[in-house]
Amino acid sequence: MSFTLAIVGRPNVGKSTLFNRLVGKRLALVDDQPGVTRDLREGAARLADLRFTVIDTAGLEDVTDDSLQGRMRRLTERAVDMADICLFMVDARVGITPTDLVFADILRKRAGHVILAANKSEGAAADAGVIEAYSLGLGEPIRLSAEHGEGLNDLYTHLMPLADAYAERAAEDAPEIDVTLDEDSGDMEAAIRMPTANKPLQVAVVGRPNSGKSTLVNQILGEDRLLTGPEAGITRDAISLRMDWVGPEGDVIPMRIFDTAGMRKKAKVQEKLEKLSVGDGLRAVKFAEVVVVLLDAAIPFEQQDLRIADLAEREGRAVVVAVNKWDIEENKQAKLKDLRESFERLLPQLRGAPLVTVSARTGRGLDRLHTAILRAYEVWNRRVTTAQLNRWLAGMLEAHPPPAPQGKRIKLRYMTQAKTRPPGFVVMCSHPDKVPESYSRYLVNGLRVDFDMPGAPIRLWMRGQN
Ligand code: GDP
Ligand code: GDP
DSSP states (O other): OOOEEEEEOSTTSSHHHHHHHHHGGGHHHHHHSOOSSSSOEEEEEEETTEEEEEEEOOOOTTSOHHHHHHHHHHHHHHHHHHOSEEEEEEETTTOOOHHHHHHHHHHHHHOSOEEEEEESOOSGGGHHHHHHHGGGSSOOOEEOBTTTTBTHHHHHHHHHHHHHHHTTOOOOOOOSOOOOGGGGGSGGGOOOOOOOSSSOEEEEEEOSTTSSHHHHHHHHHTSOOSOOOSSTTOOOOOOEEEEEEEOTTSOEEEEEEEOOGGGTOOOSSHHHHHHHHHHHHHHHHHHOSEEEEEEETTSOSOHHHHHHHHHHHHTTOEEEEEEEOGGGOSSHHHHHHHHHHHHHHHOGGGTTOOEEEOOTTTOTTHHHHHHHHHHHHHHHTOOOOHHHHHHHHHHHHHHSOOOOGGGOOOOEEEEEEEETTTTEEEEEESOGGGSOHHHHHHHHHHHHHHTTOTTOOOEEEEEOOO
């Protein structure tokens, strides 16, 4: 499954109808599978060539009025936390109701990526409602008719680029470790390994050609050791640069920066260049501990940028997104807001990762970049004690218990941090293969928030006991 889509909205807008349509004949099978909880249905969805997990906040219809608001809110929040993308559904025949506004508010505050759909929009009777849906401020609504299967190609168009971003997440095996509960006495308090002259912090600066990678590295170095220029055609060999980058507080980070194809500019043909830089970026990413994705403020978040950022996340690197050429940006405040929104929308898998604006040309913002790199590195090295983790796990289990496949509850017994760089956690449980991906995501998102690890590519493995 590439991603999880939650269908949210007030009762009767048509969520289940869409759920059934997306899940289709597999529904019979789905019923036998563990639901996320009793109130949330989870199914394997299919839309043209897309395969994903869909969550439906079913079961609300049976609720009496006075408890409805609270339950609806909790259920929706849970679904939102478990999902990568939320499909917010309103009823175009009814128009926007106060309850819809409550939902919109939850989604704005909590969801990584929201797609708005005005359902029951077959026929002209729905036109007014569709137009009203714009007022939610969640973008253009998709005109949908779940019942008649209309608007699904629009939904597909919205989902496809996101599916790309989530595609082919590397299947990872849990590290070989023996987990015991009394591990706490060991190196749990161990200090974060800071970079030294012998082991400098490995940084890769990646990004599309002309985003300003060479200029940035030159500026950091403070000398013209690399060639830059507007014309593609200057030949350089791929190298890494060893240097000490002095930070805003005079702190020195011994650093090794990996050069990428943008600095080489071997190919004259644009197409070739792009292929080259993806391959080179890939190599640099594998070497790096922290990956700086350098965007051009004028053309941020292009396919190539998204691909490399996603790759860095999948490779388990700490990621810092830097937006370059900030000096020529006129309306900085509006642009920054825009960038943050795009970031959340297009790279939800990096939720919380730092976004800094820089000017490689003038050197402005480099202190911020320095701080962000160090901080990302620190988070990437973070270790949480087993005692802390288990207190936390108990709370998470209580808030949202795991599902009960065939009436048998999955027991999550305890957890421990198996590795750092990036942080990896193992949860010992009764039926590791039955824990839905969405429940793991709930735990991962929780770890990020509660242990202050924004943007960290956290890994989580479910393990059985034998
Ligand atoms: P939920 O409570 O949000 O899951 O809503 P349901 O899927 O149960 O649908 C509520 C009602 O709306 C049902 O009677 C559906 O048949 C109807 N419905 C769902 N989608 C559409 C649609 O696209 N057009 C029309 N006219 N009715 C729909
Ligand atoms: P690379 O291909 O990513 O290494 O990009 P370069 O460093 O060669 O920069 C490409 C072009 O963008 C050059 O013309 C640079 O002078 C220009 N450039 C780089 N950084 C900045 C910046 O911060 N502001 C402005 N205005 N231009 C920049």
